Amino acid sequence: xxxxxxxxxxxxxxxxxxxxxxxxxLVSQINYSLKSVDGEFKVRKVQGRIYxxxxxxxxxxxxxxxxxxxxxxxxxxxxxxxxxxxFEKLVExxxxxxxxxxxxxxxxxxxxARRARKNYPMDSMEINAKLGERxxxxxxxxxxxxxxPDVLLCVEIREKINIYSTEIxxxxxxxxxxxxxxxxxxxxxIDSPVAGYMIAKRGVAIDATYFHAPPYTxxxxxxxxxxLAKIVSKYAGPINLHVVNFTDIQLYIYEQCPHEELxxxxxxxxxxxxxxxxxxxxxxxxxxGESIGQVASQTMQSLxxxxxxCTLPVYRPLIGFDKNEIIEISEKIDAYETSIQPFEDxxxxxxxxxPVTKPNLKVIEKSETKLSEKIDELMKTAIETTEVIRVxxxx
Amino acid sequence: MEAYLDNxxxxxxxxxxxxxxxxxxxxxxxNPSSLHNMGAKAEEYIKDAKKKIAKTLKAxxxxxVFTSGGTESNNLAILGSVEANKRAGxxxxxxxxxxxxxxxPMKHLEEMGYEVTYLPVDEYGILRMDALEAALREDTILxxxxxxxxxxxxIQPIEEAAKLIHAKSPKALIHVDAIQSYGKMLIHPKKxxxxxxxxxxxxxxxxxxxxxxxxxxxxxxxxxxxGGGQQKGMRSGTENVPAIAGLGEAAAEMYEKLTKNTEHLYxxxxxxxxxxxxxxxxxxxxxxxxxxAPHIVSISVExxxxxxxxxxxxxxxxxxxxxxxxxxxxxxxxxxxxxxGLKKNLxxxxxxxxxCAENTMEEIDYTIAxxxxxxxxxxxxxxx
Numbered sequence: 001x002x003x004x005x006x007x008x009x010x011x012x013x014x015x016x017x018x019x020x021x022x023x024x025x026l027v028s029q030i031n032y033s034l035k036s037v038d039g040e041f042k043v044r045k046v047q048g049r050i051y052x053x054x055x056x057x058x059x060x061x062x063x064x065x066x067x068x069x070x071x072x073x074x075x076x077x078x079x080x081x082x083x084x085x086x087f088e089k090l091v092e093x094x095x096x097x098x099x100x101x102x103x104x105x106x107x108x109x110x111x112x113a114r115r116a117r118k119n120y121p122m123d124s125m126e127i128n129a130k131l132g133e134r135x136x137x138x139x140x141x142x143x144x145x146x147x148x149p150d151v152l153l154c155v156e157i158r159e160k161i162n163i164y165s166t167e168i169x170x171x172x173x174x175x176x177x178x179x180x181x182x183x184x185x186x187x188x189x190i191d192s193p194v195a196g197y198m199i200a201k202r203g204v205a206i207d208a209t210y211f212h213a214p215p216y217t218x219x220x221x222x223x224x225x226x227x228l229a230k231i232v233s234k235y236a237g238p239i240n241l242h243v244v245n246f247t248d249i250q251l252y253i254y255e256q257c258p259h260e261e262l263x264x265x266x267x268x269x270x271x272x273x274x275x276x277x278x279x280x281x282x283x284x285x286x287x288x289g290e291s292i293g294q295v296a297s298q299t300m301q302s303l304x305x306x307x308x309x310c311t312l313p314v315y316r317p318l319i320g321f322d323k324n325e326i327i328e329i330s331e332k333i334d335a336y337e338t339s340i341q342p343f344e345d346x347x348x349x350x351x352x353x354x355p356v357t358k359p360n361l362k363v364i365e366k367s368e369t370k371l372s373e374k375i376d377e378l379m380k381t382a383i384e385t386t387e388v389i390r391v392x393x394x395x
Numbered sequence: 396m397e398a399y400l401d402n403x404x405x406x407x408x409x410x411x412x413x414x415x416x417x418x419x420x421x422x423x424x425x426n427p428s429s430l431h432n433m434g435a436k437a438e439e440y441i442k443d444a445k446k447k448i449a450k451t452l453k454a455x456x457x458x459x460v461f462t463s464g465g466t467e468s469n470n471l472a473i474l475g476s477v478e479a480n481k482r483a484g485x486x487x488x489x490x491x492x493x494x495x496x497x498x499x500p501m502k503h504l505e506e507m508g509y510e511v512t513y514l515p516v517d518e519y520g521i522l523r524m525d526a527l528e529a530a531l532r533e534d535t536i537l538x539x540x541x542x543x544x545x546x547x548x549x550i551q552p553i554e555e556a557a558k559l560i561h562a563k564s565p566k567a568l569i570h571v572d573a574i575q576s577y578g579k580m581l582i583h584p585k586k587x588x589x590x591x592x593x594x595x596x597x598x599x600x601x602x603x604x605x606x607x608x609x610x611x612x613x614x615x616x617x618x619x620x621x622g623g624g625q626q627k628g629m630r631s632g633t634e635n636v637p638a639i640a641g642l643g644e645a646a647a648e649m650y651e652k653l654t655k656n657t658e659h660l661y662x663x664x665x666x667x668x669x670x671x672x673x674x675x676x677x678x679x680x681x682x683x684x685x686x687x688a689p690h691i692v693s694i695s696v697e698x699x700x701x702x703x704x705x706x707x708x709x710x711x712x713x714x715x716x717x718x719x720x721x722x723x724x725x726x727x728x729x730x731x732x733x734x735x736g737l738k739k740n741l742x743x744x745x746x747x748x749x750x751c752a753e754n755t756m757e758e759i760d761y762t763i764a765x766x767x768x769x770x771x772x773x774x775x776x777x778x779x
Contacts, residue, residue: 214706214710215702215704215705215706215707215709215710216702216703216706218702218706251776254776255775350778351778352778353778
């Protein structure tokens with residue numbers, strides 16, 4: 001019965017003169033998200049409100065699912081829009097609405113009218129009272145409860161009259177694209193997709209860099225990362241995934257540097273390469289899934305050693321999270337099942353049995369001088385041979 | 396150059412099988428149960444496939460039941476025969492090196508309350524006859540032994556085992572998983588003295604999604620799929636006519652060329668083994684020579700992990716398998732390789748090459764050349 005959805009948004013309403021930018025970003029993200037839903041939709045911006053009109057048959061659950069991926073939305077209200085053809089007609093429409101939405105009348109309700117169009121002949125108090133009365137007359141079992149009603153029936157007098165009583169919570173946050181872009185270091189694990197999701201929630205668009213190491217990692221491991229990027233892109237919009245062949249750099253470090261420092265040195269070079277692509281693509285920072293102390297390369301000392309190679313800020317949205325908290329979000333965004341597929345990961349293939357946990361930056365930098373002969377050339381090749389895959393949520 | 400050396404995982408469909416299938420998919424697509432002549436024609440294809448297959452086994456046409464593949468054949472053989480013979484006893488025997496499609500139904504039967512004995516094998520992956528003799532009991536109702544092991548190519552002494560089983564456990568039915576041997580070796584169930592034999596289509600250049608179970612006439616067995624009563628009720632469901640016809644054609648072709656193919660395969664294999672063992676730290680698992688199936692070689696490569704060798708060869712267009720293909724997508728340790736007592740460090744460094752008649756000496760030489768390059772290089776980089 002619903003032909004439209006009223007989109008409620010939160011934080012963006014307070015953004016003053018930039019408001020239209022935020023609204024436009026929201027409209028564009030809604031359009032993006034609806035592309036993966038069967039049917040035709042039109043997204044309209046009217047008087048500080050956003051409506052999604054359905055222009056064809058559609059699946060209600062699919063639309064709600066798609067909209068609930070759009071950051072910036074606080075609430076999704078399936079709404080009935082009717083023309084203003086006098087109060088009697090409105091009463092009729094409201095009664096029809098109540099009858100079809102609530103076939104079981106053993107409920108309590110309250111009318112919450114709002115007169116946004118001030119030339120309407122009745123004020124909101126009057127509308128509340130009259131509509132309430134007619135509903136009670138028509139459906140004898142129904143009762144009024146002004147404090148805790150089962151149904152809060154909203155009737156808003158605007159250009160058209162909006163009738164709705166359901167609000168499905170949206171994901172909150174801010175529309176993607178309103179806060180610049182970041183470069184996500186995406187592995188095949190659980191953490192990095194969650195980190196991407198969390199940063200995107202704050203309105204940041206995302207590009208990603210993945211390091212693969214054939215023949216130590218397989219084509220399937222790479223496909224898994226593409227699949228994860230696809231999941232993140234449901235929320236974050238299209239992602240340009242940079243697939244860097246890291247094998248030669250990794251083997252060179254293996255040959256030249258102390259084995260227990262391998263992971264930390266490797267991660268420093270990953271950061272450098274990711275930063276290169278970040279700058280090339282106008283990203284304002286790097287994003288990682290690191291969390292303090294989770295593994296040897298994520299101790300405070302290790303993070304500091306990794307961080308030292310970056311000039312851009314590194315955002316680590318999971319820094320204070322426990323693994324189980326990260327898994328919870330991973331499951332919520334449907335990434336977990338993909339993340340736990342058992343494929344090799346280029347960080348673990350050569351990992352030392354006892355890697356350094358408290359690296360000293362000076363020592364690490366000294367070890368890296370052993371790479372001076374070939375590393376620039378290898379980095380250059382890795383960057384030049386990087387494959388860029390554009391990943392979107394659409395099939 | 397490319398070399399597909401993973402023919403025990405699956406094979407390329409033969410031209411003859413493909414052409415026949417296309418004809419049936421696009422022209423003669425009737426349902427064999429239909430009363431009109433389109434149905435009759437479809438039925439003819441099935442009869443024809445049965446005839447071709449029966450001939451290869453020296454069996455009767457009515458002894459062939461088509462299934463969806465090797466897994467279903469094994470399930471039907473095990474679950475169907477145990478269900479039909481449960482009053483005769485509670486004991487089942489199998490080996491420690493069976494494919495998952497035998498092992499898992501056995502695990503299920505254990506949960507149902509049956510007693511299952513898993514027989515050990517020797518260092519060559521061959522069933523120990525003394526262990527079989529000790530395990531056989533009056534109340535043994537089923538013995539399931541694979542013919543050729545999928546990971547090593549070890550050939551089990553089926554005929555000898557069958558004699559022993561008949562003598563000591565007269566009530567027991569004998570099932571043989573012949574998925575890796577059918578089409579590559581002569582198998583005559585009556586001569587071997589066995590009751591049930593499983594075969595898969597796509598291992599012999601036929602299509603995927605089809606197989607058959609040989610069921611000796613008058614064997615007591617119940618279906619595991621119920622429905623419209625096709626195939627005399629033993630396997631309901633509209634027959635997969637194109638696939639069945641493709642399987643029949645592929646089977647006929649394999650046996651027409653058997654002598655020539657076998658000779659070629661052993662030549663390929665001998666050459667491969669002679670060359671590969673020259674590489675330092677490479678060993679062949681199991682026996683060498685004609686006591687092993689002609690098409691499978693398992694090798695262990697010290698200090699090179701199997702996936703790394705696999706993907707390194709893949710980069711050069713050579714396709715092989717890490718351990719057993721069906722378990723290679725999950726990091727599970729191979730039961731067969733554990734059962735032969737392979738050293739732990741070699742378990743993760745074992746790969747399988749499996750040939751088909753289309754492979755050439757040049758492909759083998761190319762593969763060896765690749766390995767000579769890859770192995771010493773990759774060995775420099777190990778986890779420390």
